[in-house]
Amino acid sequence: MATEKTGKTPNLSDQEQHDVDKSQPPRAAVLHEIIRTEGDLELERSVAALWWSALAAGLTMGLSLMAMGLLNSRLPDTEGFKVIASFGYCAGFLAVILARQQLFTENTLTAVLPIMSNPTLNNFARLLRLWSVVLVGNLCGTLLVAYVMLNLPxxxxxxxxxxxxxxxxxxxxxxxxxxxxxxxxxxxxxxMVWMIPSMESAKIWIITLITYLMALGDFTHIVVGAAEVSYLVFAGELPWKDFWLIFAGPTLAGNIIGGSFIFALISHAQVRSDTQKPAAKTP
Structure with missing residues (x-):
């Protein structure tokens, strides 16, 4: 008798069925819980721990500016070679994420999911505390590395x-x-943050792909951009007013909206809808 279209493949052993189950990618709810748990741990960290990790991340993100500058200065000035030079943008992200340092734009998702799961005033206060410390630490690090790159030989x-x-x-x-x-x-x-838990073995490729596309599209990022634009300020080409009003303010608002109010909100709504499906009626 033919197997029904919706039924399982016949004659699978227990071990083979286990292999099938093991090969399935984690459900969205599993990814949500992994990231939510990680975010909860980040919200519990002390101000000092967050600050030093964020400062280190800001310094490390200077690798993106350094790599792009080195590649651009050594490759022919044509559009085709600019595509190659854009790979330099990935350097800072790879170093920061693999070293598990605090990057503000990661926390627009990671630290937001616990608040969406349990939206209390205390949790909102914890989020603002984390965001403030990490953002200031990231910016101090990037400004410092830009100043050093300009003023030291x-x-x-x-x-x-x-x-x-x-x-x-x-x-x-x-x-x-x-x-x-x-x-x-x-x-x-x-x-990128959502994808990594489901494919830890491909983490480097995921980070490289996403950040390389960001570079090709000239999309603005508050941390990398702070190093790029502050270099102009320290060189005397740009006033601090333009740094904050033209670059930093609009870019920061855009990063938060893209990471928290669009991706995090939709992802949370998807998982919440799955978990609230009515239970099947018993005959």
Missing amino acids: IFDTKTDLAFLDIGRKVMENSPWQMFAKGIVSGWMIAT
């Missing part, structure tokens, strides 16, 4: 000029463009 003139060109490219955007591109960037980082 580390790079040759051609590389220094490449760093300036990278910052100028970012500042070609209007505040509205900074905001809109920041939304896409925040959404992409949240997507």
Whole structure:
């Protein structure tokens, strides 16, 4: 007798069925719980622990500016080679995420899921505390590394000029463009954070793919961009007012909306809908 279309494959042993179950990707609810648990642990960390980890992340993110500048200064100035140079953007993200340092845009998803699961005033206060400490730490780190890269005799003139060109490219955007591109960037980082638990063995490739696409699309990111744009400020080409009003403010708002209010909210709603399905009626 033929097996029904909706039935299981016949004649599978217990071991074979176990292999089938093991090969299935985790459900969205499982990914949600992994990230929510991680976020809850981050919210419990002390201010000092968050601060030093965030400062280290800001310094490490300077690798993205450094790698792009080195590649741009050593490759021919054509559009095709710019595609290759964009791989430099991935360097800081790879180092920060693999080292498990505190990156603000990761926390627009990770630390938000516990609040969406249990939206109390205490949890909101914990989120604002984490966001404030991590953001300030990230920015202090990126500003420090940009200042050091400019003022210490580390790079040759051609590389220094490449760093300036990278910052100028970012500042070609209007505040509205900074905001809109920041939304896409925040959404992409949240997507990356959501994907990693289901494919830990491919973590490096996931980080590289997502951040490389961010570089190709010139999407704005508050932490990497802070290093790129502050380099212009320290070089005397840009006032601090433009750094905060044209770049930082709109980009930060876009990153938060893309990561928290779009990706995190939709992902949480999806899982919540799954868990609230009515139980099947017993005959």
